[in-house]
Amino acid sequence: MFAVYAARIDRDQPLTGLELGERPAPEARPGWSTIDVRAASLNHHDLWSLRGVGLPEGRLPMILGCDAAGVDADGNEVVLHSVIGQTGHGVGPDEPRSILTERYQGTFAEQVAVPTWNVLPKPKELSFAEAACLPTAWLTAYRMLFTNAGVRPGDSVLVQGAGGGVATAAIVLGKAAGLRVFATSRDEAKRKRALELGAVEAVESGARLPQRVDAVIETVGAATWSHSVKSLRPGGTIVISGATSGDRPSHAELTRIFFLELKVVGSTMGTKEELEDLLSFCATTGVRPVIDEELPLDRAREGFERLASGEQFGKIVLTGS
Numbered sequence: 001m002f003a004v005y006a007a008r009i010d011r012d013q014p015l016t017g018l019e020l021g022e023r024p025a026p027e028a029r030p031g032w033s034t035i036d037v038r039a040a041s042l043n044h045h046d047l048w049s050l051r052g053v054g055l056p057e058g059r060l061p062m063i064l065g066c067d068a069a070g071v072d073a074d075g076n077e078v079v080l081h082s083v084i085g086q087t088g089h090g091v092g093p094d095e096p097r098s099i100l101t102e103r104y105q106g107t108f109a110e111q112v113a114v115p116t117w118n119v120l121p122k123p124k125e126l127s128f129a130e131a132a133c134l135p136t137a138w139l140t141a142y143r144m145l146f147t148n149a150g151v152r153p154g155d156s157v158l159v160q161g162a163g164g165g166v167a168t169a170a171i172v173l174g175k176a177a178g179l180r181v182f183a184t185s186r187d188e189a190k191r192k193r194a195l196e197l198g199a200v201e202a203v204e205s206g207a208r209l210p211q212r213v214d215a216v217i218e219t220v221g222a223a224t225w226s227h228s229v230k231s232l233r234p235g236g237t238i239v240i241s242g243a244t245s246g247d248r249p250s251h252a253e254l255t256r257i258f259f260l261e262l263k264v265v266g267s268t269m270g271t272k273e274e275l276e277d278l279l280s281f282c283a284t285t286g287v288r289p290v291i292d293e294e295l296p297l298d299r300a301r302e303g304f305e306r307l308a309s310g311e312q313f314g315k316i317v318l319t320g321s
Contacts, residue, residue, distance in 0.1 A: 001025045003109035004300040004318070005063045006050050014050035015304055023063055026105065026113035031090040033072055033116045035080065038128035039294075040068040040107040042307050042316040043136045043165060044244060045099060054102045065107035065318075066100045069122055069131035077122040079279065080107065080114055081272045082135045090115025099136075099269065108300060108318060120276060123283035133289035133315040134278055136269065137165030141173055141217070142278045143270035144239040149215035153178030156213040158231050160184050161220040162194040162202060163313045166241060168290045170217045171197045176287045182209055184224070193313050197290065215239065225249035229256055237263040290314030 001023060008017035026034050046064045049055040055062055066082040082100045085091045100106050100114065122131045144166070151157055151174075159170045162183040174181040175198025183194040183202045191202035201210065205224060212233040218224065221243025228238050230253070257264065270278075282288065292314040295303050303316040 001110040002297060003063045004065070004297065005061045005108070006055065007061050009050065009052035009055070009057050009060070011051045014047055015301070015308060017050050018301060018304060019061070020298060020300060023061070023105075023109065026111055029113070031115055031117075032113050033119050034111055034113045035068065035070040035072055035078060035119070037068045037070040037107055037110060037112055038320065039070070039132040040065045040318050041132045041137075041165075042303050042318070043067065044242065044307070045101070045136065047304070047308055049101055054099070059103070062101055063105040063107075063109050063112075064101055065109070065112075067132050067135045068107035068112060069128040070112075072119060077124075077128070079120045079122045079131045079275070080112070080135060081118040081120060081275050083269050083272075084115065084118065086272065087117065089117030108297065110320070118272070120272070120279065123279050125283040126279070126288075129291060129294055129317045129319065130282075130289050131279070132317055133165070133291065134282070135275060137315060138169040138173075138289055139270040139275050139278055140241050140267065141166045141169035142281075143274055144217050144241055144267045145170060145173055145177070145179075145215075147270070147274065148239045148265045148267045149217070149237050151179055151215050154180070155215065156180040156182065156211065158182045158184070158209065158213045158216045158228065159194075159199070160205075160216065160218050160224040160228060161244070162199070163187065163190040163310070164219060164244070165315050166219045167217065168197070168314045171199050172287055172290065175199070176281075176285055182213060184227070190313055212236070219243075220245050222246035222249040226251050226253055229253040229262065232260070232262050234260040235262070236260075237265055239265045239267050241267045292316050294319055296320065
């Protein structure tokens with residue numbers, strides 16, 4: 001079958017290890033389901049995999065892609081939960097949880113196999129492309145906002161780095177949930193888009209906000225860390241799920257953190273139950289993922305290049321070639 005896969009690891013030039021071509025189709029195994037992929041979306045996780053983060057060379061070649069929507073063997077339209085081994089289903093109780101493509105072949109292919117426990121019904125209100133955007137970036141944003149930040153309607157939130165998949169999701173979900181959302185970006189066009197999606201104000205990265213916020217959604221890392229800490233009200237919460245600009249800020253702001261009793265909460269992906277809630281939320285409210293671009297699978301390299309450049313606003317989706 002045709003697939004997009006990591007053939008080599010290159011920490012400095014990750015796209016040199018990206019290959020497109022024929023790979024073996026999934027083999028049947030007990031407790032697993034094979035899905036015909038209709039749409040799959042890119043994540044920064046795919047770029048990190050090409051750098052060898054979470055993917056050692058001994059597991060190559062590895063078909064990339066964590067997220068997908070498609071059709072199961074019985075003709076049901078489904079969405080895949082990307083965290084494998086969360087409860088032991090399909091892999092055994094002793095295997096640690098992992099994100100698809102850290103141990104098992106991924107979704108950038110004509111077919112993918114996952115534990116049957118990881119297969120959820122796709123709401124009829126969502127297209128395959130829309131549903132394929134939800135299991136990683138949108139689920140991450142959902143858990144960051146509503147589980148780990150603990151915000152309520154009327155609270156204020158700062159979303160760093162408008163344009164990325166998680167950040168875009170946080171703006172849309174926050175607006176739909178009645179939050180007062182602020183956003184930052186170095187790019188004027190992305191700030192404008194953030195306002196169109198529902199942010200009450202969008203400012204340049206590092207600029208002072210008109211008020212201190214209850215929570216910060218942080219995915220950028222080192223470049224925005226100090227600004228995130230300084231933007232919080234006393235007792236506020238930073239929820240961090242990524243560090244695309246690096247994980248070693250020049251100033252940790254520890255004095256401010258302990259003096260103002262700020263909370264720093266790490267967040268990774270989300271549970272199957274949270275994905276079910278997110279799917280229902282989108283289906284019933286009309287909220288839809290922001291899609292930057294849809295490309296056929298055989299043009300996946302273009303999508304990877306756009307993601308690596310940081311030019312996208314929203315999700316990049318790959319469809320059948």
